Amino acid sequence: xKIAVCxxxxxxxxxxxxxxxxxxxxxxxxxxxxxxxxxxxxxxALRVKEASPESEVVVVSLGPARAADSLRKALAMGADRAVLxxxxxxxxxxxxxxxxxxxxxLEREGxxxxxxxxxxxxxxxxxxxAAVADRLRLPMxxxxxxxxxxxxxxxxxxxxxxxxxxxxxxxxxVVAVSDAINEPRYPSLxxxxxxxxxxxxxxxxxxxxxxxxxxxxxxxxTEVLALNEPPARAEGRKIEDDGTGAQQILxxxxxxxxx
Amino acid sequence: xxxxxxxxxxxxxxxKGALGVLARAVSLGDDEVAGAILGAGASALAAEAxxxxxxxxxxxxxxxxxxxxxxxxxxxLAKIVEARSYDTVLFGGSVLAADVAAGxxxxxxxxxxxxxxxxxxxDGRLVGKRxxxxxxxxxxxxxxxxxAIGIVRAGTFEPAGTVxxxxxxxxxxxxxxxxxxxxxxxxxxxxxxxxxxxxxDVIVAGGRGLGGPENFALVEELAKALGGAVxxxxxxxxxxxxxxxxxxxxxxxxxxxxxxxxxxxxxxxQHKVGMQGSNxxxxxxxxxxxxxxxxxxxxxxxxxHQVVPKLTELVRAKRGAA
Numbered sequence: 001x002k003i004a005v006c007x008x009x010x011x012x013x014x015x016x017x018x019x020x021x022x023x024x025x026x027x028x029x030x031x032x033x034x035x036x037x038x039x040x041x042x043x044x045a046l047r048v049k050e051a052s053p054e055s056e057v058v059v060v061s062l063g064p065a066r067a068a069d070s071l072r073k074a075l076a077m078g079a080d081r082a083v084l085x086x087x088x089x090x091x092x093x094x095x096x097x098x099x100x101x102x103x104x105x106l107e108r109e110g111x112x113x114x115x116x117x118x119x120x121x122x123x124x125x126x127x128x129x130a131a132v133a134d135r136l137r138l139p140m141x142x143x144x145x146x147x148x149x150x151x152x153x154x155x156x157x158x159x160x161x162x163x164x165x166x167x168x169x170x171x172x173x174v175v176a177v178s179d180a181i182n183e184p185r186y187p188s189l190x191x192x193x194x195x196x197x198x199x200x201x202x203x204x205x206x207x208x209x210x211x212x213x214x215x216x217x218x219x220x221x222t223e224v225l226a227l228n229e230p231p232a233r234a235e236g237r238k239i240e241d242d243g244t245g246a247q248q249i250l251x252x253x254x255x256x257x258x259x
Numbered sequence: 260x261x262x263x264x265x266x267x268x269x270x271x272x273x274x275k276g277a278l279g280v281l282a283r284a285v286s287l288g289d290d291e292v293a294g295a296i297l298g299a300g301a302s303a304l305a306a307e308a309x310x311x312x313x314x315x316x317x318x319x320x321x322x323x324x325x326x327x328x329x330x331x332x333x334x335x336l337a338k339i340v341e342a343r344s345y346d347t348v349l350f351g352g353s354v355l356a357a358d359v360a361a362g363x364x365x366x367x368x369x370x371x372x373x374x375x376x377x378x379x380x381x382d383g384r385l386v387g388k389r390x391x392x393x394x395x396x397x398x399x400x401x402x403x404x405x406x407a408i409g410i411v412r413a414g415t416f417e418p419a420g421t422v423x424x425x426x427x428x429x430x431x432x433x434x435x436x437x438x439x440x441x442x443x444x445x446x447x448x449x450x451x452x453x454x455x456x457x458x459x460d461v462i463v464a465g466g467r468g469l470g471g472p473e474n475f476a477l478v479e480e481l482a483k484a485l486g487g488a489v490x491x492x493x494x495x496x497x498x499x500x501x502x503x504x505x506x507x508x509x510x511x512x513x514x515x516x517x518x519x520x521x522x523x524x525x526x527x528x529q530h531k532v533g534m535q536g537s538n539x540x541x542x543x544x545x546x547x548x549x550x551x552x553x554x555x556x557x558x559x560x561x562x563x564h565q566v567v568p569k570l571t572e573l574v575r576a577k578r579g580a581a
Contacts, residue, residue: 017392018392019391019396095364095370095371096365096368096369096370096371099361099364099365100365118510119510122392123391124373124374124391124509125373126357126373127357127358127360127371127373127410128361130333130357130359130360130362130365131361131362131364131371133330133362134330134333134361134362134365134366135365137435137437138437139330139437139440140329140330140358140362141441142354142357143354159354159503159504160327160353160354160355161354162269162455163447164447165327165443165445165446165447166443166444167442167443167444168442168444169440169441169442173441178510179510180496180497180503180510220370220403221364221368221369221370221371221402221403221404222371222402222403223401224399224400225399226398226399227396227399228396228397228398229396229397230394230396231397234556236552236553236555236556236557236558237556238547238552238558238559239557239559239560240547240559240560241559241561241562241565241566245561245565245569246565246567246570246573247569247573248559249541249557249559249566249570250570250574252556252557253541253574254577258485259485259574259578
């Protein structure tokens with residue numbers, strides 16, 4: 001079985017993240033790492049592989065050339081191969097353009113199972129899988145808290161606002177996993193050393209048979225218009241509990257007409 | 260201009276978030292604001308959608324739309340959008356709606372912006388407001404071409420009642436072969452007896468400061484006294500103290516109740532993004548330096564094991580007397 005995992009390199013979290021006011025794009029020049037939510041997807045792919053030997057795990061990504069370094073973490077964990085689509089023309093791709101690029105790269109691989117992580121920590125996006133699945137014309141299940149792959153089917157326990165559903169789809173299928181699905185392994189020293197000799201392929205947009213208008217800002221259907229300060233919250237009140245804390249909360253709630 | 264709103268229903272109930280988006284869409288002043296209700300019992304809900312501002316309601320029922328699965332819904336919405344050339348298609352954020360919206364974007368090669376906290380027409384074009392990078396910046400986002408697809412952050416807009424009546428129209432049929440192969444084996448039903456946290460007016464939330472799962476009883480008692488729902492942080496859900504369905508935050512739900520009482524929650528950014536839309540925030544925490552106090556309307560530095568039960572008693576006495 002061939003399992004493809006879509007992953008992304010993201011800027012390291014914290015206050016260092018910024019949107020470049022000139023390009024209105026996320027500044028990707030600082031420290032970067034594999035999106036933490038995608039590590040759960042890589043882990044799940046490795047578990048599926050361990051349960052069905054003779055399987056192959058390939059990570060597929062769109063990003064700048066240096067994202068190859070982040071992909072190596074997935075290889076160190078145990079993935080077999082990495083495919084990175086990297087092209088200046090693809091910079092600034094929105095969801096619809098990104099889904100076109102990834103779907104084309106995935107078609108080239110023809111996997112039985114495509115996995116995604118729960119969200120990207122930079123754009124807070126949590127929907128890309130649905131667009132990719134539609135382009136691939138494959139069944140899709142998201143928010144997987146548990147995944148079982150057997151007998152040519154994927155069975156998923158899906159988290160929703162209402163509780164847990166159980167959903168089944170025949171392979172090939174697209175599954176987006178939640179970060180509660182597993183505890184990812186740490187790469188072993190042997191894994192880290194071995195990752196350096198695993199195949200890492202870099203493709204251009206042209207290699208995928210796409211033209212420059214299909215990708216980047218030309219292929220995108222959304223745009224960032226302006227950046228603004230978020231609205232400030234009114235200054236709150238902080239008190240030490242001297243035994244009257246509960247009474248003070250009640251008085252406040254009564255004043256606010258909440259009780 | 261015309262707008263279509265996906266009116267998500269769950270077991271015969273139109274979801275409050277979707278009706279809130281409908282109300283906002285009506286306020287934009289388009290010539291037509293339509294709703295789409297899909298799944299069992301859709302026709303029966305059309306009149307209610309009319310009373311919430313939709314002038315036209317597309318309905319579709321049938322076996323493929325029975326379970327809350329996204330892909331057949333993409334097929335139907337794509338046909339509706341094509342039939343009437345809607346300029347805008349809006350969704351209230353949810354697990355189901357997000358999957359439908361993104362599938363629709365790919366199908367129609369249309370732009371999708373998510374996590375919107377407001378929508379406006381500026382010089383005739385639709386502009387969305389989206390908080391980004393842990394809500395440290397508010398981004399104005401736009402769309403190139405039509406339809407413009409938007410996913411509104413859960414709990415952003417309140418539904419509004421009108422006296423309107425909707426014209427009910429059967430949605431065009433036609434499902435893709437791959438859309439119906441995923442099947443629901445077992446569908447979730449509401450787990451809690453109380454209101455779901457996204458719909459709740461009052462939320463009492465517990466974090467690691469509770470000290471152990473048994474102390475969630477303190478939170479539950481206060482929630483009951485206030486007539487509210489119980490929520491939990493990622494840390495305590497991961498620890499198995501409380502179910503995921505109650506989780507608020509970046510990887511859980513976003514809520515915006517009138518009152519949010521945070522008990523033993525430090526208030527890291529991952530939690531903040533899920534609840535900062537709350538109207539009034541009250542925090543009880545023994546750590547005076549907890550970030551939650553930076554965005555609380557009233558913060559009490561103290562032992563929640565003392566303060567919370569006392570508050571529950573006071574609220575009960577007050578409500579009993581009222």
